[in-house]
Amino acid sequence: MSLLSQIAFSGLRAAQTGLSTSGQNIANVNTPGFSRLNPVQVSLGGQGGLSAGGGVEVSSIRRLSNDFQNRQLWRATTEQSYFNGTQQYLTALEGLMSGEGSSISVGLDQFFAAVSEASSTPGSVALRQQVFSEARNLAQRFNGLGSNIDSQLSALQEQRQAMVGEMNGLSRNIAELNRQIVEAQSTGGDTSALRDHRESLVKDLSQYAGIRVNETPDGALTVAFDSGQPLVAGTSSAQLTVTRNAVGEQVMQLAFAGTGFPLDLNGLGGSLGGIQDVEFGQLRPQLQALRDMAGQMAQKINDTLATGFDLAGNPGQPLFTFNAASSTQLLSLSNLKPEELAFSDTAGESGNNKVLLELLDVRSQTITLNGSQVTLSDAYAGLLGQVASASRQNQADLKSATTVVQQAKAQRDSISAVSLDEEAVNLMTYQQAYQANMKVISTANELFDAMLAAF
Structure with a gap:
């Protein structure tokens, strides 16, 4: 279950970074000369041929x-x-x-x-x-x-x-x-x-x-x-x-x-x-x-x-x-x-x-x-x-x-x-991703508790 939690935590961190980035863009919507930011996400590979992967990572925050x-x-x-x-x-x-x-x-x-x-x-x-x-x-x-x-x-x-x-x-x-x-x-x-x-x-x-x-x-x-x-x-x-x-x-x-x-x-x-x-x-x-x-x-x-x-x-x-x-x-x-x-x-x-x-x-x-x-x-x-x-x-x-x-x-x-409409969609997307990753963490914890109870 630790691998599942690790993947979910990486998604949680990526969603948090996305939310922060959108927040920065929205805060500067009226700032002259501001160039909006966009997080660049990359998938992390797993270990072994049967591994689903290691989660996600924000490799950089790109200035557009x-x-x-x-x-x-x-x-x-x-x-x-x-x-x-x-x-x-x-x-x-x-x-x-x-x-x-x-x-x-x-x-x-x-x-x-x-x-x-x-x-x-x-x-x-x-x-x-x-x-x-x-x-x-x-x-x-x-x-x-x-x-x-x-x-x-x-x-x-x-x-x-x-x-x-x-x-x-x-x-x-x-x-x-x-x-x-x-x-x-x-x-x-x-x-x-x-x-x-x-x-x-x-x-x-x-x-x-x-x-x-x-x-x-x-x-x-x-x-x-x-x-x-x-x-x-x-x-x-x-x-x-x-x-x-x-x-x-x-x-x-x-x-x-x-x-x-x-x-x-x-x-x-x-x-x-x-x-x-x-x-x-x-x-x-x-x-x-x-x-x-x-x-x-x-x-x-x-x-x-x-x-x-x-x-x-x-x-x-x-x-x-x-x-x-x-x-x-x-x-x-x-x-x-x-x-x-x-x-x-x-x-x-x-x-x-x-x-x-x-x-x-x-x-x-x-x-x-x-x-x-x-x-x-x-x-x-x-x-x-x-x-x-x-x-x-x-x-x-x-x-x-x-x-x-x-x-x-x-x-x-x-x-x-900055487009407020676009950032509003991004906020919803990152929020849903955040909540979904929290659900994955909760599921991983429930499975781990169930495993402990079996012994």
């Missing part, structure tokens, strides 16, 4: 995780984060440039409308004051838009600095988990929770840049940028730093194992790659185009006024002052009085509007912007169109990337996530 699906999820997360990081700035830039209160097109319309109204009575001080006021408003629109784009650039650079800090922290934590997993695995310890935590950190890291991940035989992960620069190798992690170059642009350095080298920010992917591309693909080019537009417009208006005379018969003076070195004060008005606007092409003729008409004609003249000859209104419309088009395409790409992430997560969860 698929490396391929994890990598798919990490890559999809990188792609989604790229478009998500880009979209926040494109949306803000598009809304800013198209806003009624900041649109350069609206400012140009109002300025030239004031010029047109003054052309009928060029000597009117009130109408000259209106031209002066609209010129000031137009300059403020240029300055306001330039200031807002500059603020976006500053916010973007602060975000990049914060991302680098997050990446450094994640890399350090992954390296520390590598150490703990290697130590636990070498002594046969449980590494399931440590591996779950490490995979969760790798997923967080994949938000910031495209990464490659490989596991070494000792259980440690090696993590590197897609371009090959290392982030984590065993228990060592890289240190990223952000500095500025001579023109105020941010550059990144990567230090690993005592060696430092520059990191190319182009093609990084993830949030870092997204803000890099929006900075040099949209924000800086738009700011430069705005600067070029303001400078050429001011030059044309000033050159036109320089050919005329004011109400006192004095030669024309510039209306605008252009500051190419500033993003927030691109244009300012010269220290003029309305009477000093040179609208006449002949000294002493207050009713002469020849220069005023030439000033009105500036609206239809072309400037050079991004290699093309366009009018002032078309130039700004083109800039706004570029931003709107980029924003629409990015939104479509973000939508597609989000769908891919959802699919990748569903595939990962189909293997690794």
Whole structure:
């Protein structure tokens, strides 16, 4: 009877392990990144040809995780984060440039409308004051838009600095988990929770840049940028730093194992790659185009006024002052009085509007912007169109990337996530097995007692 009891006790232990495993899975049903566990049972052989066997043994508790699906999820997360990081700035830039209160097109319309109204009575001080006021408003629109784009650039650079800090922290934590997993695995310890935590950190890291991940035989992960620069190798992690170059642009350095080298920010992917591309693909080019537009417009208006005379018969003076070195004060008005606007092409003729008409004609003249000859209104419309088009395409790409992430997560969860329905069935199965093995033990005891009573 001892063999029967031994078999039943082994089944009892296996059922207990199964119940504990299901309990752990159910307890962590809402734990982010948790991979469900499954006990692996093997049958034990008996001794002799007539032996039914030696019972059952739980050889291991398997962590259900698929490396391929994890990598798919990490890559999809990188792609989604790229478009998500880009979209926040494109949306803000598009809304800013198209806003009624900041649109350069609206400012140009109002300025030239004031010029047109003054052309009928060029000597009117009130109408000259209106031209002066609209010129000031137009300059403020240029300055306001330039200031807002500059603020976006500053916010973007602060975000990049914060991302680098997050990446450094994640890399350090992954390296520390590598150490703990290697130590636990070498002594046969449980590494399931440590591996779950490490995979969760790798997923967080994949938000910031495209990464490659490989596991070494000792259980440690090696993590590197897609371009090959290392982030984590065993228990060592890289240190990223952000500095500025001579023109105020941010550059990144990567230090690993005592060696430092520059990191190319182009093609990084993830949030870092997204803000890099929006900075040099949209924000800086738009700011430069705005600067070029303001400078050429001011030059044309000033050159036109320089050919005329004011109400006192004095030669024309510039209306605008252009500051190419500033993003927030691109244009300012010269220290003029309305009477000093040179609208006449002949000294002493207050009713002469020849220069005023030439000033009105500036609206239809072309400037050079991004290699093309366009009018002032078309130039700004083109800039706004570029931003709107980029924003629409990015939104479509973000939508597609989000769908891919959802699919990748569903595939990962189909293997690794906890199903309460499945665990409920498992609990019932293990409970029935437990009770059945208890019945076998009870039967073995009854037979043993009966045998003793026979003597």
